[in-house]
Structure formats: C-alpha cells, structure tokens
Amino acid sequence: MYRSRPKGRMDDDMLAFLSSIPHDQSILYYDIVGSEAHSVMLHERGIISLEELKKILVSLEEAKKSPGLVDTEGAEDIHEALEAFVIKQAGMGAGGKMHTARSRNDQVVLDMRMKVRDDINGLCASIIALIDSLIKQASKNRDAVMPLYTHMQQGQLGTFSHVLLAYADALFRDLERLYQCFGRINQSPLGACAIGGTSIDIDRKRTAVLLGFDGLVRNSVDATTSRDTFVEYVASLSILSTTLARMAEDMIIWSTAEFGFVELDDRYSSTSSAMPQKKNPDPLELVRAKSAIMAGRLVSMLGITKALPSGYSRDLQDLKPQLLEASSAAISTVQVVEDVIDTLQVRKKRMLEVSKTSYAVSLDIAELLVAKGLPFRNAHKIVGALVAKAAAKEASLSAITIKDAAAVLKKVKPEKKLGAVELARIVKGMTPAKSIALRKSVGSPNPKEQDEMIKMARLKLAGYKAGVGKRTKFVQGSLTNLAKTVDKYIHS
Known part of the structure; x- marks a missing residue:
C-alpha cells in the first residue's frame, strides 16, 4: 500500500525479511486507539469532515472488537495492515485521510510508548505484590534464626526475616527505577510526523490528552529518533532480573537436602522423569536463566541504537522484539517469584539446629571480649584459635573447655589480662538467641530493628501502591474518555 515510487510488488523474501508482523500483534490495540485519537483531532481541526x-x-x-479481521498478509507491519483495513471498510475517500499529518515514524513510537507505560504499571503492581509477600513472610519469621553467608561460608547469625527484608529493599530500588522511567515514557511523540513535523494545522496537545500522556516529546527529530527511554526501561528490567535471580539462587540452595532451610510448594516444583523422589526447583532455575537473557536483550538494544544517524532508520524495528519480549519475560518472572515466596514453607527448627552448631557466633564472642577492654585484633586471634580447636574436635564452640581457653590465652598473650574460666564462660554462653539480641546497629537482625524495618517497608509500599494506582487510573480514565468521544462522534 505504501509503494508510491517503487514499481510493482516487493519480492516475497524481501517482504518476509522486512516485516515486523510477527511481533506486532501486541501493539495492534494501541495502533487502533492512537488512530482514533489522531482522527478525532483531525476532525476537530477541520481537516476531515464529520x-x-x-x-x-x-x-x-x-478492528478493536475483532482484531482477526485485520488482514496482515502482504503487509510490512501492523500499521500498514490496519490502514488498509480502514480504507477497505470506509473507502479511500475517508480511510485514505486517516494518515494525514502522521508518519509510521511517530506512529510506531507512539504505540510502543503506550504499550510500555501499561507494562510498567502492571509490572510495578506485580513488584508491589512481591514485596508485600516478602514483608508478610518476614513478619512471620522474625524468630527464624539462621546463618548468614559470605563467600558461601557461614559468617554471622541472622534471621530469615532479615534476609527477606534485604530482598524487599533491593526490589524497592527496582520499583523506584521503573516508577521514574514511567514519567519519561509517558510523553507523546504523535504529530512529529516523519522527522520534521507537518505544515498541516494539527493539535499535538489534544492527541496527547486523549491518549493519557503527561506531555509531549516536543522536538520532532528527538520524537522520531530517540529510543533511550526504551533502553532505560530494559536496563531497569535487567537490573530487576538480577535481583530476582539472586533470590532464586538462595531459594534453590536453601531448599536442598544439605541445607533444608525452606521447601517449595508442590505447585511451584517439578519432578524427574526417572527419579521418583525428585522435587526440582525448575521455575527458579528458569528465573536465573531469564536474567542472562534479559542482559542479552539490553546489550542488543544498545548495539542497535549506537551510532545511528538522526531520523528514523529501519534498524530501530529490531528493537521491538527485544523490548516486547523483555517486558513480557519480566512480568511473568516477577509473578513466579511472588507465588514461590507467598507459598514458601520455612523450616525454623532446621535453621536453629544449624545455627546452634555454627561458628558464626565468633564475631559476637570477639565483640564481647572487646567490650571487656581487649584490642579487637587480640580478640580476633583468640576466637580464631578457639574455633580451630573446636573444629579439630569436629564440635561446636560450646565444647571448648577451660583447658582449651587457657592454652589459647597462653599462645596469644592478649594486652589485657583475661582468665581462662571467664573466656570459657563467655564462649559457652553465646547462644543463637543471645547472638541476635546483642546486635545494636541500625539495620541489624535485632528484633526491634526487624519490627522497625517491617513498619517502614509497609509505609513505603503503601505510597508506591497509591502512586501506581493513580497513574493506572489516569491512563485508563483517559482511554475511557477517548472511547466516549469516539462513541459520541459515531452516533452524532
């Protein structure tokens, strides 16, 4: 339909190579409502008749009610297919005017911006639901003492609540990035035309209002050329996917028989075709894989957009599958992780059992010695030597005797005098509960700190929930008003 200068049909292989139809179905709705707003504006400006x-x-x-009626055979993209459908239904005299003062260049980026803003609102709502699940689990597991790991070795004791709230804090940053990205996405490019605007007296602000945009991408070159907001969106998704992958990795490890800290609900587990005992964390393994795929899509988008000249180039068409598939994968991945967290079975007894025999209380013991006046480096060496003795016995630190303590003190010779009996008493008295209770720093696993962090997270979550709800309602309200305007004109 667009072939005015070139003669004859395009070669079939070339058409298949150029066509974006396989990726366009998800933006057909947006192409329809964008065309409705543009047509309404053209009439209101006296450019087309009632x-x-x-x-x-x-x-x-x-077309909106029956998308399957839009014939895509032979079309380069959904924009051409929809316009051809309208011309067929309405006639060239009317349908042929729909594209007045518009180009595919501003049309495609309009559709993508509307699609992405809806995905952002939906994704933000899903992240909010995931954070809510984390907070609920944290509230129920404040007393679930467990080892915390550095270098995959037990470092200090903490609580499962503390770990879940750490995930929530990371997800809040992911949520903030997406929330802010929405403002840059929700700007209308419509009316920029091919690259340099139009001589026809259109009203760009009117179409922006009809379609629920916050404002305009004013410069026509920027409106049709730039894709940085889409790259930013996928970059945010890539960062989000790394947060989800870290969560998945922890849950995979902690659900093994060797750890046994958590168990996945049967609904979110798979099994083996040969080994009947298996309960595999396949959904979480795919969450890890999605993170790598997401990073790959981001790199592809950066590669496509780098060094392009000003104005639309067909290279930009290949951003569409990267963008749409990254967005779809992120939405489904967040939902899977939310379901896993919401139904997670936490084995507090197993966590405590491991904590009781863990050397992860070592720093707590060293800090008690510091409180008695020992230099930290002396305390560090004393406790390290005690751990070595306990490890040689294949026992916990509670197995340390007065004789062991005396031998260590003789070897280390601390600056401040410390008796073997007192040292042995301090070591034996360090329980998991005491380890947690002794923490005083802001953001530690101490129960009071956990309560405060849960309270702050709930308040923060409520703010984001209200903001996302308001944005979603505004966009939906604008499109509802557009539908009413369309209905009014159809029946006038």
Missing part, C-alpha cells in the same frame, strides 16, 4: 470521521471510527472500532 462523515469521514464516522466512517474511520466505525472501522477502527470494528
């Missing part, structure tokens, strides 16, 4: 507008809008509404 009768022409009616024919166009009736055809677009038919």
Whole structure:
C-alpha cells in the first residue's frame, strides 16, 4: 500500500525479511486507539469532515472488537495492515485521510510508548505484590534464626526475616527505577510526523490528552529518533532480573537436602522423569536463566541504537522484539517469584539446629571480649584459635573447655589480662538467641530493628501502591474518555 515510487510488488523474501508482523500483534490495540485519537483531532481541526470521521471510527472500532479481521498478509507491519483495513471498510475517500499529518515514524513510537507505560504499571503492581509477600513472610519469621553467608561460608547469625527484608529493599530500588522511567515514557511523540513535523494545522496537545500522556516529546527529530527511554526501561528490567535471580539462587540452595532451610510448594516444583523422589526447583532455575537473557536483550538494544544517524532508520524495528519480549519475560518472572515466596514453607527448627552448631557466633564472642577492654585484633586471634580447636574436635564452640581457653590465652598473650574460666564462660554462653539480641546497629537482625524495618517497608509500599494506582487510573480514565468521544462522534 505504501509503494508510491517503487514499481510493482516487493519480492516475497524481501517482504518476509522486512516485516515486523510477527511481533506486532501486541501493539495492534494501541495502533487502533492512537488512530482514533489522531482522527478525532483531525476532525476537530477541520481537516476531515464529520462523515469521514464516522466512517474511520466505525472501522477502527470494528478492528478493536475483532482484531482477526485485520488482514496482515502482504503487509510490512501492523500499521500498514490496519490502514488498509480502514480504507477497505470506509473507502479511500475517508480511510485514505486517516494518515494525514502522521508518519509510521511517530506512529510506531507512539504505540510502543503506550504499550510500555501499561507494562510498567502492571509490572510495578506485580513488584508491589512481591514485596508485600516478602514483608508478610518476614513478619512471620522474625524468630527464624539462621546463618548468614559470605563467600558461601557461614559468617554471622541472622534471621530469615532479615534476609527477606534485604530482598524487599533491593526490589524497592527496582520499583523506584521503573516508577521514574514511567514519567519519561509517558510523553507523546504523535504529530512529529516523519522527522520534521507537518505544515498541516494539527493539535499535538489534544492527541496527547486523549491518549493519557503527561506531555509531549516536543522536538520532532528527538520524537522520531530517540529510543533511550526504551533502553532505560530494559536496563531497569535487567537490573530487576538480577535481583530476582539472586533470590532464586538462595531459594534453590536453601531448599536442598544439605541445607533444608525452606521447601517449595508442590505447585511451584517439578519432578524427574526417572527419579521418583525428585522435587526440582525448575521455575527458579528458569528465573536465573531469564536474567542472562534479559542482559542479552539490553546489550542488543544498545548495539542497535549506537551510532545511528538522526531520523528514523529501519534498524530501530529490531528493537521491538527485544523490548516486547523483555517486558513480557519480566512480568511473568516477577509473578513466579511472588507465588514461590507467598507459598514458601520455612523450616525454623532446621535453621536453629544449624545455627546452634555454627561458628558464626565468633564475631559476637570477639565483640564481647572487646567490650571487656581487649584490642579487637587480640580478640580476633583468640576466637580464631578457639574455633580451630573446636573444629579439630569436629564440635561446636560450646565444647571448648577451660583447658582449651587457657592454652589459647597462653599462645596469644592478649594486652589485657583475661582468665581462662571467664573466656570459657563467655564462649559457652553465646547462644543463637543471645547472638541476635546483642546486635545494636541500625539495620541489624535485632528484633526491634526487624519490627522497625517491617513498619517502614509497609509505609513505603503503601505510597508506591497509591502512586501506581493513580497513574493506572489516569491512563485508563483517559482511554475511557477517548472511547466516549469516539462513541459520541459515531452516533452524532
């Protein structure tokens, strides 16, 4: 349909190579409502008549209700297919005017911005639900003492609540990135036309309002050329996917028989075709894989957009599958992780059992010695030597005797005098509960700190929930008003 200068049909292999139809179905709705807003504006500016507008809008509404009627065979993209459908239904006299003062260059980026803003709102709502699940689990597991790991070795004792809230804090940053990205996405490029605007007296602000945008991408070159907001969006998704992958990795490890800290619900586990005992964390393994795929899509988008000249180039078409598939994968991944966390079975007894025999209380013991006046480096060496003795016995630190303590003190010779009996008493008295209770620093696993962090997280979550709800309602309200406007003109 667009072939005015080139003669004849495009070669079939070339058409298949150029076509974006396989990736366009998810933006057909946005192409329809964008065309409705543009047509309404053209009529209101006196560029097309009421009768022409009616024919166009009736055809677009038919396409909206029955998308399968839009024949994509032979079309380069969904924009061409939809326009051809409208011309077929409304006639060239009316349908042929729908594209007045518009180009595919501003049209495609309009559709993508509307699609992405809806995905952002949906994704933000899903992240909010995931954070809510984490906070609920944290509230129920404040007393679940467990080892915390550095270098995959037991470092200090903490609580499962503390770990879950750490995930929540990371997800809040992911949520903030996406929340802020929405403002840069929700700017209308429509009316920029091919690259340099139009001589026809259109009203860009009117279409922006009809479609629920916050404002305009004012410069017509920027509107049709730039894709940095889409790259930023996928970059945010890539960072989000690394947060989810870390969570998945922890849950995979902690659900093994060797750890046994958690168990996945049967609904979110797979099994083996040969080994009947298996309960595999396949969904979480795919969460890890999605993170690598997401990073790959981001790198592809950066590679496509780098060093492009000003103005639309067909290279930009290949951003579409990267963007759409990254967005879809992120939405489904967040939902899977939320379901896993919401139904997670936490084995507190197993966590405590491991904590009781763990050397992860070593720093707590060293800090008690510091409180008695020993230099930290002396305390460090004393406790390290005690751990070595306990490890040689294949026992916990509670197995340390007065004789062991005396031997260590004789070897280390601390600056401040310390008796073997007192040292042995301090070591034996260090229980998991005492380890947690002794923490005083802000953000530690201490129960009071956990309560405060849970309280702060709930308040923060409520703010984001209200903001996302308001944005979603505004966009939906704008499109509802557009639908009413369309209906009014059709029946006028």
